[in-house]
Amino acid sequence: MTAIRIAGGCVHDPANDVDGEVSDVCIEGGKVVADVGPDARRIDARGMVVMPGGVDIHAHIAGPKVNAARRLTPDERRDDPVDGTELLRSGTGGLVPSTFATGYRYSLLGYTTVVEAAAPPLAARQVLSELRDTPMIDKAFLILMGNNQVLFELIRESGGAVSPQLRDAVAWWLDATGGYGVKLVNPGGVELFKQDNGNVHSLDDEVAGFAVTPRQVLEAIGGAVDELGLPHPVHIHANNLGVPGNADTTLETMRTVSGRQAHFAHLQFHCYGGRPERGAGAMRSRAPELLDYLASHPEVTADVGQVMFGPAVTMTADGPLSAVLRDLGGDKWLNHDTEVETGCGIVPYRYRSSNYVHALQWGIGLELFLLGRDPWQVMLSTDHPNGGSFLSYPKLIRLLMDRAYREDQIGRANPRAIRRTALLDGLDREYTLNEIAIITRAAPARRLGLLDKGHLGIGADADVTIYHDRADREEMFATPRYVIKGGELAVEEGELRRSDDGLLLSGRAGFDPEVERVLEPLFGDRYTVAFEHYPVRDPALREPARIVEARS
Amino acid sequence: MAERATLGPVTCAGCGLLCDDVSVDLSGEAVRLHPSCPLGAQWFAERVRRPADAPMATVDGEPAELEAALARAAELLRRARRPLLYGFEGSTVEDARAAVALADRIGALVMTGSPAGPWPGAPALPLRGASTATLGEIRDRSRVVVIWREDPETSHPRLLERLGFGAGGGAHRTLVVVDARETPTTARATLRLRWPGTRDLEALVTLHAVQRDRPPASSDIHEQLVTLMEHVRDAPHVAFLYGPGLTDGEGGQRRALALHELSRALSHERHVVTLALAPAAGTIGAQEVLTWQTGYAGNVDLASGHPELLVATQPIDGVDVALRIEGAAAALADGVVTIALGDRPDADCEIWIRTAAPGVHAAGTAHRLDGVPLALQAPLAGDAPTAAALLEQLLSEVVR
Numbered sequence: 001m002t003a004i005r006i007a008g009g010c011v012h013d014p015a016n017d018v019d020g021e022v023s024d025v026c027i028e029g030g031k032v033v034a035d036v037g038p039d040a041r042r043i044d045a046r047g048m049v050v051m052p053g054g055v056d057i058h059a060h061i062a063g064p065k066v067n068a069a070r071r072l073t074p075d076e077r078r079d080d081p082v083d084g085t086e087l088l089r090s091g092t093g094g095l096v097p098s099t100f101a102t103g104y105r106y107s108l109l110g111y112t113t114v115v116e117a118a119a120p121p122l123a124a125r126q127v128l129s130e131l132r133d134t135p136m137i138d139k140a141f142l143i144l145m146g147n148n149q150v151l152f153e154l155i156r157e158s159g160g161a162v163s164p165q166l167r168d169a170v171a172w173w174l175d176a177t178g179g180y181g182v183k184l185v186n187p188g189g190v191e192l193f194k195q196d197n198g199n200v201h202s203l204d205d206e207v208a209g210f211a212v213t214p215r216q217v218l219e220a221i222g223g224a225v226d227e228l229g230l231p232h233p234v235h236i237h238a239n240n241l242g243v244p245g246n247a248d249t250t251l252e253t254m255r256t257v258s259g260r261q262a263h264f265a266h267l268q269f270h271c272y273g274g275r276p277e278r279g280a281g282a283m284r285s286r287a288p289e290l291l292d293y294l295a296s297h298p299e300v301t302a303d304v305g306q307v308m309f310g311p312a313v314t315m316t317a318d319g320p321l322s323a324v325l326r327d328l329g330g331d332k333w334l335n336h337d338t339e340v341e342t343g344c345g346i347v348p349y350r351y352r353s354s355n356y357v358h359a360l361q362w363g364i365g366l367e368l369f370l371l372g373r374d375p376w377q378v379m380l381s382t383d384h385p386n387g388g389s390f391l392s393y394p395k396l397i398r399l400l401m402d403r404a405y406r407e408d409q410i411g412r413a414n415p416r417a418i419r420r421t422a423l424l425d426g427l428d429r430e431y432t433l434n435e436i437a438i439i440t441r442a443a444p445a446r447r448l449g450l451l452d453k454g455h456l457g458i459g460a461d462a463d464v465t466i467y468h469d470r471a472d473r474e475e476m477f478a479t480p481r482y483v484i485k486g487g488e489l490a491v492e493e494g495e496l497r498r499s500d501d502g503l504l505l506s507g508r509a510g511f512d513p514e515v516e517r518v519l520e521p522l523f524g525d526r527y528t529v530a531f532e533h534y535p536v537r538d539p540a541l542r543e544p545a546r547i548v549e550a551r552s
Numbered sequence: 553m554a555e556r557a558t559l560g561p562v563t564c565a566g567c568g569l570l571c572d573d574v575s576v577d578l579s580g581e582a583v584r585l586h587p588s589c590p591l592g593a594q595w596f597a598e599r600v601r602r603p604a605d606a607p608m609a610t611v612d613g614e615p616a617e618l619e620a621a622l623a624r625a626a627e628l629l630r631r632a633r634r635p636l637l638y639g640f641e642g643s644t645v646e647d648a649r650a651a652v653a654l655a656d657r658i659g660a661l662v663m664t665g666s667p668a669g670p671w672p673g674a675p676a677l678p679l680r681g682a683s684t685a686t687l688g689e690i691r692d693r694s695r696v697v698v699i700w701r702e703d704p705e706t707s708h709p710r711l712l713e714r715l716g717f718g719a720g721g722g723a724h725r726t727l728v729v730v731d732a733r734e735t736p737t738t739a740r741a742t743l744r745l746r747w748p749g750t751r752d753l754e755a756l757v758t759l760h761a762v763q764r765d766r767p768p769a770s771s772d773i774h775e776q777l778v779t780l781m782e783h784v785r786d787a788p789h790v791a792f793l794y795g796p797g798l799t800d801g802e803g804g805q806r807r808a809l810a811l812h813e814l815s816r817a818l819s820h821e822r823h824v825v826t827l828a829l830a831p832a833a834g835t836i837g838a839q840e841v842l843t844w845q846t847g848y849a850g851n852v853d854l855a856s857g858h859p860e861l862l863v864a865t866q867p868i869d870g871v872d873v874a875l876r877i878e879g880a881a882a883a884l885a886d887g888v889v890t891i892a893l894g895d896r897p898d899a900d901c902e903i904w905i906r907t908a909a910p911g912v913h914a915a916g917t918a919h920r921l922d923g924v925p926l927a928l929q930a931p932l933a934g935d936a937p938t939a940a941a942l943l944e945q946l947l948s949e950v951v952r
Contacts, residue, residue: 070847084656090846092848133649334681336683338924
């Protein structure tokens with residue numbers, strides 16, 4: 001494999017306490033090494049910024065909901081064709097790009113690892129197939145477990161405690177699907193929506209027919225993930241997303257999983273004050289309270305889920321949420337109920353700077369970034385494409401790094417909304433390059449348990465992004481000078497130089513195979529798929545892969 | 553190698569239901585399935601009872617070596633001005649992935665519907681969306697199931713059983729069948745509604761109006777519509793099953809749209825889902841692949857170097873070479889040269905290359921009509937390559 005010396009760059013490698021040090025980074029055999037021989041290719045990085053490849057901890061890039069969104073929005077992609085070449089496949093871009101275009105565009109942005117954050121286990125074959133067709137990046141997916149009827153049965157039997165059977169079942173599901181980690185979306189609420197358009201509104205509402213509560217689901221499955229020692233902690237999309245006053249639910253959810261490792265998805269959507277009965281017009285920010293909680297609970301992390309003004313496509317396993325968006329005026333609405341496991345809703349959307357709620361959401365996202373004390377705890381995401389495309393990350397970075405630009409943008413947003421945030425309180429923080437490196441690669445990689453990623457220490461994966469050090473940070477982060485993936489030059493000056501499959505990253509924990517004797521009858525009563533045919537074992541779908549083992 | 557007497561349980565790709573609990577009994581003269589299904593038995597019989605001297609390929613109707621047939625096919629595709637890839641009714645996801653890769657390279661049209669035009673109802677989805685569900689959701693939750701001008705007892709023989717309307721099932725549920733014909737499915741209905749298909753749009757629009765408490769002037773089907781709405785209003789969960797019976801022919805897209813508009817309107821008071829009864833096992837998977845690889849479902853033109861979506865009204869002109877993949881022959885214009893990849897000989901093609909039958913001689917993935925991706929097994933050994941392998945070979949030949 002290629003040996004490369006990246007010479008004289010300004011290196012930002014916060015995981016190794018390197019903050020803007022001018023040094024060489026050497027690569028050989030797909031890994032960062034101490035030195036390379038004189039024949040190594042030399043990349044002159046003088047005057048440039050060198051960082052580990054970007055790691056997206058929460059995005060939606062593959063699986064049935066993503067593909068349904070593509071089908072739902074052909075017009076949105078018509079003006080963004082991606083031509084094929086002898087090296088590259090054709091496709092379409094837009095907010096929900098085709099698979100090949102997704103891989104290419106992440107790579108061109110300097111990202112080398114991406115997590116699909118919500119996959120129905122029953123659809124694992126499709127998720128794996130789509131990820132096989134998503135080149136250039138390493139990728140993982142989280143499997144949805146917060147509304148799984150079989151797990152509800154196990155939780156009810158254990159009285160809400162973490163039982164050995166539940167632990168084994170969680171590990172079995174990862175093994176059966178190739179998933180990396182566990183996602184809980186509106187625990188209990190999606191099941192009630194599928195019954196008769198219901199939902200849960202508090203952590204102690206009972207899920208009809210199962211005699212379990214969201215709190216028990218959080219405690220039991222979150223606890224099982226923690227006890228298994230999976231590389232990534234339970235990844236939570238809390239109840240009451242988007243509802244005025246939902247900060248109470250979010251704080252209560254955090255307290256419920258207190259003392260255990262947990263990651264909260266798109267926290268911005270869960271930081272609202274106000275009361276449901278007073279409507280969205282009375283909604284306000286409670287981001288500072290959530291940040292206070294994080295500051296005293298280092299076991300909890302979050303990604304922001306920043307909304308960006310402009311078009312978006314909301315896609316979520318939170319079916320009842322999507323029905324609300326439909327009723328807010330969504331021209332198009334797609335709902336899909338997956339037996340036993342989950343739901344799905346899709347509504348194309350547009351965030352408008354003049355709209356009170358949208359501007360408030362935008363402002364709350366910025367509050368989370370700017371008021372947060374520890375960038376290792378609050379990571380960058382737009383919940384692509386829910387808050388906006390991943391292609392808007394450079395603009396978001398500029399908002400964080402460039403106060404004058406940010407203030408100009410604040411001046412264009414709904415003033416009543418902005419007044420209900422801390423953005424007018426002399427918030428002069430500007431992120432440093434090292435902080436950007438933390439929230440876009442080092443912290444996500446560490447939180448995912450990807451010890452070989454997100455840093456440039458000896459033995460790390462040779463995933464490296466090299467930027468021109470431009471004053472315009474949006475331009476800088478939109479067009480890396482070089483991207484090296486797995487030790488090979490993937491991107492040079494905005495052009496893809498090679499096509500690479502990338503790896504599937506799967507999580508694994510040991511389990512007692514006898515759990516299948518427990519699961520099989522529960523499957524038989526509920527699924528319309530035979531238990532023996534449910535697991536996906538095909539090497540063609542599961543490889544090439546890297547298995548990340550649980551901490552024993 | 554001695555043939556085993558019983559295979560399974562395996563997934564049957566005989567229709568879009570993809571029942572994966574099937575045992576195949578090969579001990580007698582006739583192939584029998586358990587659970588019983590005439591369509592599945594016929595499907596397996598056609599694939600496991602192959603003449604021992606079946607050729608690997610034919611060129612101009614004469615037996616040919618595989619390599620020679622492939623070389624000729626590659627040459628035809630390389631020189632094609634306007635190549636078309638179509639079929640897919642019996643393909644796997646893996647076949648479709650390889651097909652779209654080839655189409656991308658040679659700038660072909662890809663049609664996952666018929667070359668005569670896509671399923672007219674399909675384009676309704678991008679207009680407003682839909683509410684859909686997997687079989688288990690409908691089985692366990694829908695108190696009212698409305699089958700709209702389809703006869704699944706014939707087209708998908710185990711559908712009603714799998715939706716909980718088997719022997720002794722469905723006692724507290726209502727099976728509504730909209731159909732003027734007498735069919736095996738109408739015989740199962742607890743509520744029958746009769747009007748001709750030409751009045752389906754009127755019926756759907758009227759139901760929508762009734763739902764909004766704005767009933768239009770009465771007509772001779774008004775009473776039936778009110779009865780249907782009474783059943784729907786009493787149910788917390790309702791499913792509408794439909795297919796080409798509603799959406800084929802002129803105005804099909806409008807009728808499909810009307811059904812989705814109705815289900816969306818009804819969804820405010822109860823949970824309502826729809827399920828399209830796709831007839832073929834391979835079509836859904838091919839459409840999924842085409843969507844994720846190009847961004848568009850249905851029929852896509854790659855001639856300009858990137859995907860362009862073809863809509864139903866666009867004529868398909870100028871095709872000179874057609875590559876049919878695991879599908880039935882379609883009427884093409886005179887002079888079109890056809891290459892077929894399939895598990896059964898086709899003397900009407902210039903080139904036919906035998907493939908391992910998915911679900912019998914080849915494993916892979918297929919999508920059930922509700923979208924669930926399932927494994928197809930290969931319970932019998934075969935000597936032919938998969939369509940995916942052939943397509944990959946063709947791609948490497950074409951770009952050489």
